[in-house]
Amino acid sequence: MIRVAHLTVAYKKNKVLDDVNMVIEKGEKCALIGRNGAGKSTFIHSLLNLIPILSGEVLINGVNHKRHEWKKHIAYLPEKFQLYPHLTGEENLRFFASLNASKIDEKRMEEILRLVHLWEARNVKSKQYSKGMLQRLGLGIMLYYDADILILDEPTSGLDPLGRADILSILRSLPDKTILLSSHHLDEVKQLCTHIAYLENGKITKYSIAEFESIMWTGEGKE
Numbered sequence: 551m552i553r554v555a556h557l558t559v560a561y562k563k564n565k566v567l568d569d570v571n572m573v574i575e576k577g578e579k580c581a582l583i584g585r586n587g588a589g590k591s592t593f594i595h596s597l598l599n600l601i602p603i604l605s606g607e608v609l610i611n612g613v614n615h616k617r618h619e620w621k622k623h624i625a626y627l628p629e630k631f632q633l634y635p636h637l638t639g640e641e642n643l644r645f646f647a648s649l650n651a652s653k654i655d656e657k658r659m660e661e662i663l664r665l666v667h668l669w670e671a672r673n674v675k676s677k678q679y680s681k682g683m684l685q686r687l688g689l690g691i692m693l694y695y696d697a698d699i700l701i702l703d704e705p706t707s708g709l710d711p712l713g714r715a716d717i718l719s720i721l722r723s724l725p726d727k728t729i730l731l732s733s734h735h736l737d738e739v740k741q742l743c744t745h746i747a748y749l750e751n752g753k754i755t756k757y758s759i760a761e762f763e764s765i766m767w768t769g770e771g772k773e
């Protein structure tokens with residue numbers, strides 16, 4: 551569970567998040583939606599304690615995000631991430647897995663490579679991977695640790711419709727995870743998410759998908 555209370559974040563005089571309050575319950579799938587520059591990445595970075603907050607509190611499964619314990623609860627896939635192009639998909643996964651574990655769990659390696667549909671391509675160098683394959687490998691690296699909260703910053707950005715569907719179907723196959731993902735594609739997040747957190751003018755309003763659609767339908771549309 552993620553609980554945000556009175557969160558305010560600013561870059562100098564530019565207040566991007568202004569007294570934001572929000573709860574994401576355990577097992578919930580929530581899409582963070584907002585126009586370009588609304589502050590989606592800023593919100594995600596502040597949850598992860600990657601940027602300083604001006605005021606407020608973030609609790610990750612009841613633990614303040616400034617304490618280190620929260621890290622075992624969360625896996626994060628940034629919008630842009632770097633892999634080693636001369637290593638194969640499996641070698642990349644092995645490398646990143648080894649950063650936090652003294653011994654690689656071979657069964658888990660296979661499970662993850664199959665989950666992200668890269669088992670057949672595991673011995674291909676990642677420089678030969680398509681954008682969709684690279685994104686799935688990033689997802690695999692993120693999922694290896696089995697954290698119960700997944701935070702993804704625009705995980706389908708730049709992918710074709712099939713690539714996007716692939717990412718969403720992998721995430722749909724993880725019903726127990728709490729998921730927060732930012733996206734610009736409302737139609738697509740409907741395939742996965744139960745809730746929308748709409749970010750506008752520094753405030754976040756949370757809706758069920760049905761509520762959000764009815765607001766749009768009645769002309770109070772947000773997009």
Ligand SMILES: Nc1ncnc2c1ncn2[C@@H]1O[C@H](COP(=O)(O)OP(=O)(O)OP(=O)(O)O)[C@@H](O)[C@H]1O
Nearest residue numbers: 561562564566584585586587588589590591592593
């Ligand atoms: N490091 C920074 N220093 C100063 N201003 C920043 C910084 N990062 C973001 N901003 C500003 O904060 C605001 C929110 O940016 P942010 O990247 O969080 O929005 P976003 O909703 O993720 O945008 P997009 O949809 O384009 O990715 C923007 O006005 C941006 O210019």
